[in-house]
Amino acid sequence: MGAPTPCSVSAAFWDHLRRLGLQDFPCGLGSWNKSCFNAHRSPRQGQPGLGPNPARQEEALLLDEESPEVLMELLSDRHSPWALPPGCSPQDQHLREMAVLAPELVHGSNLFQVFRSLRITGKGVEEVDKGLLQFQQLEELILSANQISRITSANLPRTLKVLELCCNAVGDLQDLCTQPPPELQHLGLGYNRLCGPLQDKYLTVDFWPNLVSLDLSFNNFTDLLGLVSQLSSLQKLRILVLEGNPLALIPTYRGFLVDSLPKLSILDDIHVGPDERHQFHGLARQPELIRSEARVVVSVGEIKGVPDPSTYQQLEVGSEAPVITYSYCVTYEFVEEEDIKDGSSTEVTEIHQSPVVATLGVDSSAQNTGEAESQQEPAATEDPKAHAAKVFVTPVKPWADTIDCSYRKEHTARDLVGLKSYLAAGTIVSVVEEKVLSWPVDADPEESAVTKGKAKQGLQKDSAKGSVPRDKQKKNKKEKQKPCEFRSDPPIRRTLGTRRVTLETLLTTEDLVATVCDFGILITEQPLQLPSLEEKESKKGKEKSPVPLTVQFQLQLLRWPLAAGTQSQESVATVVGKTQ
Known part of the structure; x- marks a missing residue:
């Protein structure tokens, strides 16, 4: 097998192991841990009169080596030079302890048999390579917050039960569904770039016969009717997360899902109870009420x-x-x-x-x-x-x-x-x-001057004739006001x-x-x-x-109804039909 590419899962795995220093002091096989070191050497078939007594030789070696307890203290003390690097997981701590107590288990090809769970997050991984096939006992693979856009199922161990790909750039499920792990129970694809209807067809029982939990949150699925028609074939599905998708903004989104998937226990991290099922009863039989608008x-x-x-x-x-x-x-x-x-x-x-x-x-x-x-x-x-x-x-x-x-x-x-x-x-x-x-x-100004001139002439005529009539005085007063x-x-x-x-x-x-x-x-x-x-x-x-x-x-x-139990015994489907 060739060397792993710089942005592959295998490269990130080996780089992380180097940071852990499983072969360095006080871990691994060395003169500081002579009992473990000698346990891997062929025992000397001594004969009477040849060499010292083997029991006395072992006793001398034990007096000249560090005990496992002392070595463990060097690992657990946060002020020690061999303390775990920042950001390490409990799994890393377990590997360090294993390198002290049973170093033969983390040596050579035996290392891959130790892992049941592998977590590589935020390492810039772009490729899931064939190196993963060496983990023959792997059941949980978490590759969140990387840069994976495509994942080939042929490179995944067949023993996988949990696959988490949250916060990546996955936009196509075709390669993943070519030969998916048959025992997979949880598939996490939240915060990716999936959209329907092209990807809906890969979310059926034909590819995931044992799927119990599915996370599709914060993608771009818009076709509620089409997606539900595919998900309904997953008979073992109990947990579904679709929040953050455009289709989740439709007012009747939750009610339609609850009534369409009768075996669902949790939807968007909210428990589906019998009252809610009764409330939404009959909505799945009226798809004409599901309008693609918010x-x-x-x-x-x-x-x-x-x-x-x-x-x-x-x-x-x-x-x-x-x-x-x-x-x-x-x-x-x-x-x-x-x-x-x-x-x-x-x-x-x-x-x-x-x-x-x-x-x-x-x-x-x-x-x-x-x-x-x-x-x-x-x-x-x-x-x-x-x-x-x-x-x-x-x-x-x-x-x-x-x-x-x-x-x-x-x-x-x-x-x-x-x-x-x-x-x-x-x-x-x-x-x-x-x-x-x-x-x-x-x-x-010109019109004003003419008006003033006419008014002055009129006043002169009126004064010549006599006093100004009272009606004309009132009229002039109104014009002024x-x-x-x-x-x-x-x-x-x-x-x-x-x-x-x-x-x-x-x-x-x-x-x-x-x-x-x-x-x-x-x-x-x-x-x-x-x-x-x-x-x-x-x-x-x-x-x-x-x-x-x-x-x-x-x-x-407007998510209608706003909460479960807010309606009377009349079914939601009937009330929605009246309000449409």
């Missing part, structure tokens, strides 16, 4: 901590000063929906799983359409997982100590893969201030605070994220005109300690 409800509550804008706006009297109005809204990002029911069109931007720079403004079209173009700039990331997203804006509200947004919007996401990426990345929530300047509308018209400039928008809200827990069994986004205490603008001494005295004693800017944000993933 429903999400976003709610925005109160905004607190916005400084009173009247304290820093310019207060001047006269027609030249504008009327300034302030209003406030909250923006949040949500994954791009396939169709827009209200018919409005918006720009779409790419949102990445990376830190985002706070925006300095919101697109002016947000007020009319309820949506705005995202203006965040994603930071660099090694493995960007982008999804199309839009920014939604709550209705603007005037300033108050507590601004009640009372916003609730239900989103329907048909791109389940995009929704999974969105939840993994989180959403950006911002508080935006909208400032509008309104100016008095002045009449045209006519309210002034204003024209408004385009709104000036300013982002007061931006925060990322983590939503990753919704990819597991959680269905609600409710948080209060704390943006800190805002530093307000300085007033354009310093207050007078009288104003200072009037405000003295009324100033309050600053309050941090906060907003209530809530995102709920």
Whole structure:
């Protein structure tokens, strides 16, 4: 057999053994451990009169060697130079002890017969090579957190009962299922790159007749009906983990699985009880109710901590000063929906799983359409997982100590893969201030001069004739009291605070994220005109300690029903049929 490749399981195994130093002092066979060393030498067939007495020779050797107890102390003392390296497992400790107490078992080919379990994690392994076939007694193989993209079943010991490949890059099961270990009971494929329907066909009893536990969490399976039709052939399957897949975001996901796999005991680390089975009874016979879409409800509550804008706006009297109005809204990002029911069109931007720079403004079209173009700039990331997203804006509200947004919007996401990426990345929530300047509308100068001239002539005629009639006086008075018209400039928008809200827990069994986004205490603008001494005295004693800017944000993933036992005796399938 040739030398193992640098990124193979065998290479990682031998490299780890060198770190353990099983052949170094105080382990292994050497002059320091003479009894063990001599046990492997052929006994001398002494004859009477030839050489010393063998019993006395053995006694002399025993007086000149370290005892196993002393050697074990050298291994167990953490201050000893021969203490285990950091990050070693109980299995490594067992090998060290075996090298002292029974060194012949870890010498040569005997070493491979010792292993019942082999754990190689986080070593950058890319290849499962033929070297594993030397472990003829191996029952458990754990290769988590490596870089394995393909695994050939011909290189796996036939004695395997547990195979764990979590956190790798496996995207195809064909090579693994060519000649899989027949006694395998647990297969861990969580956090890989599997997706259906091409991989569904390899998850049947034809390849895994004794499978009891299957972990497919955090892959990209989307076809719930197709996957369940394959898994139903695994008659011994009792434990199934599918959380983190896009199909797990479907509202009827859990109920359909519970009713379709009657022998399942644990689903997504939650026990399946008889009450839950009764609750979901009949759902598997109505596949038309299983729609490949998810429903999400976003709610925005109160905004607190916005400084009173009247304290820093310019207060001047006269027609030249504008009327300034302030209003406030909250923006949040949500994954791009396939169709827009209200018919409005918006720009779409790419949102990445990376830190985002706070925006300095919101697109002016947000007020009319309820949506705005995202203006965040994603930071660099090694493995960007982008999804199309839009920014939604709550209705603007005037300033108050507590601004009640009372916003609730239900989103329907048909791109389940995009929704999974969105939840993994989180959403950006911002508080935006909208400032509008309104100016008095002045009449045209020429028209104003003509009007004034006619009015003057009319007054002169009236004065020549006599006193001005009372009706005409009232009419002139009403014209003077006519309210002034204003024209408004385009709104000036300013982002007061931006925060990322983590939503990753919704990819597991959680269905609600409710948080209060704390943006800190805002530093307000300085007033354009310093207050007078009288104003200072009037405000003295009324100033309050600053309050941090906060907003209530809530995102709920509708999993129906929300919990087992919440419905009456009427079956879930019947109720779902009524609500569809």
